[in-house]
Amino acid sequence: MNLGKRALILIFPVVLAGYLLAAVSVHVTQSRSIRALEHAKLSQRLEHAAAVFQNEIGRSKGFLNALLNGNSLRQYVSETDASYRANALGVRLQESVKSLLDDPTGYVSLALLSSELKSEYYFENSWDPFAEIDEAQLNLARRLIREDKLADWTYLYEAGQRPRIVYSFFLDPIAFTRPLPSKKSNALLVQVAIQPDRFLDMQQALKKEYGSDIVLQPWPQAITDDLSASVHLGPSLYATLTVSSEHFDALMARQKILLALGAVAMSLFSIWLIIMLIRRFITDPIATLDANVMAVMVGARDEIRDMEEKGEIGRLTENIRELHRQSVQSLKLVQRSSWTDTLTGISNRGHFNALAAGVVREAIAAGEKCSLLFIDIDNFKFVNDKHGHEIGDELLKTLAARIAERVDVITERRGQKPAILARLSGDEFAVLVRSRPGDGTVREISGAILSLFEDGFEVSDKRYPVTASIGAAICPDDATNLTELIANADAAMYQAKTSGKNRSARYSRALHDKRTRLRQIQDELRSLDPDEQFHLVYMPMVDTEGRVTGCEALLRWYSPVLGNVTPDEFVPIAESSGLFTKIDWWVINKAMSDCGQLKALFGPETVLAINISSAELHSKAIADHFADCLERHGLEARSIEIELTETFAVKFSDQLRRNIDALRQNGFRLSIDDFGAGYTSVQQIIEYTADTIKLDRALVSNLTASHSLPVLKALIALCHAKDVAVVGEGIDTPEKLSMLTAAGCDLFQGYLISKPLPIEDLAIWALTRTARYAHDEALDEQQSRQAIA
Template sequence: MDNESVYLNPSSDPQATGVEAGNLSDTTDLRKENLKQVNDKATLREEELRQEMEELILTALYKELRESKDELRRQIKVMTRNNELMALSEERYKTLVNNSQDVIFSCDLQGAFTTINKKFCEVTGLPREMILGKTIKDIQSDPGYIQKWTEAFTRVIADGGVNSFTYRYERNLGSKITGYYDVTLSPLFDSRKRIVGVIGTNRDITRTIENENKIKHMTYYDCITDLPGRVLFLERLDNAIRTSGKNSNQAIIIILNIDNFKTINNTLGYAVGDILLVETATRLQKCLRGKNTVSHLNGDEFGLLLENVEQEDDIVNLLKRIGKIFDEPFEIKGESISLTASIGVSIYPDDGETYEELLKNAATAMQVAKKSGKNRLEFFNFKMKHEFLKTLTIERLLRKALHQREFVLYYQPQYTISGKLRGFEALIRWNSPEMGLLTPAEFIPIAEETGLIIQIGKWVLNTAILACKVINDKYCSDLIMSLNISPLQFREKEFSEYVIKAVKASGLNPKNLELEITESSFINNYDSVAKELKSLRDCGVRIALDDFGTGYSSLSYLKKLPIDLLKIDKSFIQEIDFSNPCNDLTESIIALVNKLNIETIAEGVETLEQLNFLVNAKCNYVQGYYFGKPSAEELIDDIVGKAIERQK
């Protein structure tokens, strides 16, 4: 390997020096050739790079151009879609405007119409070409409408605000039709906020106005009789007071209440009741003349107003005419119905200076007429008002009296005709802190009207039963406790069961309890009351008929009702005089009742003469001031003790 290396090295080869120059020249040429090739390659690469760069640039430009083209296409598509939407929106707008039931229009600053909808043409009866370019004066003949429209148009142009007005129109479409338009005008602005015209609408509000009128009519007029209602009546009354005050005349207020109208509704039906109200309204209207008013205030109550009355004769004559309207029966659905009315009258300025006072005072007079027996007329006076306010006070205080334990029982002794103590009648008293000690006559009627008598009656029953039990147990006696029962108590369901439970709970022997009923308890519902009384009597409770002869009862009731005792009213006893023929009637009643095996007791005995008469007439029992006044519970012991001493 070394020899080969030496051999290959030219410097070590003597023969190589001769060809060295030639080899060098060849090498130089070779290098040039190589360099040229390198340059050629470089030039070629440079061209390739340039072409590549151009391709990249072109590609990028093409891509950008393509994206721009796509964006342009998208934008063109969006613009096209927007134009379609705008065209659709405009078409919809035109359709809505043309199909609108409102009149829609626009006009320039001179008032010439520039656009109108189909409804405009329908309302005016003019074709489109005869309206455009014309003003309101050219197409409208109503001077009132032209004036209102022109005034509103001028204000819109001047102020730049919305202006509106309501217009009443009339049309002849076979028949005359009245309607109303709500006209609204608004300014039309350009892009610089300058007014370039006016746009407007006419909306038909006829139905709205009609509904408002109906509501107003319902507010001021009664739906049954179509007479003025309470609101309108009070307005007219207030106005009449002011007018009468200026002219020094009188105003008369009349409140008329139909008697027993609730009963008519309940028995014949509300439809008949409504017809009666309409017929009554018609008759009342015929009574009045001129500016006077008839009003239906509520269900069974009418109000009448007489204005500018100068002479009292006018009032009297009118009241006579009013009274006569009920003389003739009302013929309704085959029924002949007779009505009466309770009437109250107040006069301005004598009975009040405000409509509230006058209306209340007339109503007070009417209530007095009703409580005095109905079918009456009463003029208001201030004593009447005092009594009425007292009644209202009693009603208010009654509601708390039970809870405050303000009621007490007084006991009046009852004796046999021979003088033996029979028992007691329990009589309620009201010891009111505000009004003092009140008798039953002062508050029981009010308690019955309000229904409070039911609770009061239960308290009386329980308290009296307990008092009787205590006395009988203490003295080993067999005394009877008698107490009054209101007709309203009989109408309560299971009344007899309640009484029987109360007796059993106290331990009192049922035969020691005596319940007093009045004729009014069974006049209208005989069968029901008879059934309740029989249930009580079967259990041993005694039944007494109170105030016999003062009402409608007859002797036939005595045969049918389960009655143990008949109580002769004190009005008969007070008439007892040995020279009075009425004594024969009292004596006959006692004799006849005794034959029916019914005992008798006379109340209100105050003199020896009366007692002697009752002894001769064979009356069984007596009570009254001659024997003793009603006493508080703590005095019962003294009464019973003295009675026992007398019997020894």
């Protein structure tokens, strides 16, 4: 990373933090002002709406006054000829009403009502030529007739009706003036209704802008912390608009975004300016000095040029030039020591990489071969920890000397070029041999190195329990560059370790294919859809009388790419790569969905055993998932037995204990699977609570020998003493079944009873088994009758 990038990484966060802090300060100080401004704006908008509403009221009153002052209404009211009044004067009155409209399509209505609410005249300028006065306006007229008022206006705005301002006026039909209160019963009620279009448009605009509608109510709104305002529209009529908090939050969010963008923009500009100055006066001179030093290091020049810089950089240039002159004298000694491992005195990794890369290139260019042996000391950490680092260091030094001696003897005898021996790290060594194909050099060197560890490795007249695992790879058969050669030899070494240690292994196509398959399995597990490629099979468990008491769900995988993949292949990969949660959760849900069919086959008390990964036990969500699936499929917790591999108890953390306690409290049964496979002890039987112990098939095979019957009885008796049922796995012979039955085993599982079957085949197996038992019982009964006879 150059100085410019370092400066950017160091300065940019500081500058950005400063501008962001300033932006936050501005936001905090301005938020209240913005809120007050928004409140003032809202109040002003409502006041404007109120003014428009009052103007609409005045317009309705003006309509009525214009009609009262005109001749059309007077003639209509005064005319006694009903036919002439309805036809000629009614049409003239309509024309008078329309003439008062600014917009010919605007809504206005005129109603003349008697004191008995009889409609003397009604006209409505709308698309309905047969319109009649509606119930809301009649109710208004009925109320006004009961009251003492002779004139009034009302805003009708009920839901589902046309909002309108109705101006009402009681008219003496004879004097054509406002009647005396005592003559109100003989007066006509004149009602002019208009639709306040401008007010309604403003109401919709406010709703669109603020996301809230104007609320009309007979009282003003109480004072709250919300962004709201109320205005007086008329007697007992107030318009209130309360803005939702989301609107103000969105407004503030926009301000935050603008402030943040401004802070980032100013930061970028400031950083650009600072970087330009730093580059001009600091980094460029240092880069020039670095180029001069690099030219000297690669041999392009012998001396560092004078840069004619002043200040610190100039002094730094002179100091480096002097340091270069002083270091030239000791360069060869330093270089020689840098290629050597300080403990063993042989080449280190850096020297090995330099030498071996050249040998590999030469071998490929000449069409020859070379072989790499990757050596790892088994159990070295144990010796180092038990006997101390001094013994460990002495062991490594002695080993390096003995390997070098054996390898030199072999290469000299065969007339080959000296091998390259190096200590790569810790207890790992490498030997690169330039050998001819098939001459046995690699085999002989591997055997000579392994012979050093017969009966342990001797150091200072004392033997230590270490061995060696050796992996061999050949160039160019196995790799065409040093990196691949080391990686493949390392893989072969691990193959030797897994095969039992103290041996050698050659990198092969089979090993390559195995690594490739493992990688493919991991890739497929990441992308597969469990419903498409996974399926479950069920292996029944029977009691001593042969009744099926439960079934174990076992996962099977058929991949369109890989074909059948066994659980032994994909389960360890899924657990090590963190992919088993998806698998476990699918198995739990699928198995519980099949539980009803199992109960239908074998009875309502049938127990479904589900295996889960030991790694999954450390997840807090596993108990909740079991409970959710249980509720989803309508099952009882006692019908589900969760099988835990015995390795779960090796690291029994607090979270693991809480998860297991949660499962037991929910009513689930717990089972320890593969008991005796390598980790379980009697102490664990005593300490960890379980409903069932499943004896591993290997343990069953060992203990069902006749001389092991007492041990088997004691083990089962110990489990029974803890009130734990015992299941014998791997029952594939009648002898094992008889021996486990004699020892007191409760349940049995194995190929002698049934192999794992899909649920459809399991149904056929159950029917066949039922028919066979019925046939056997009939034969027994017939034989009994014959014996009695």
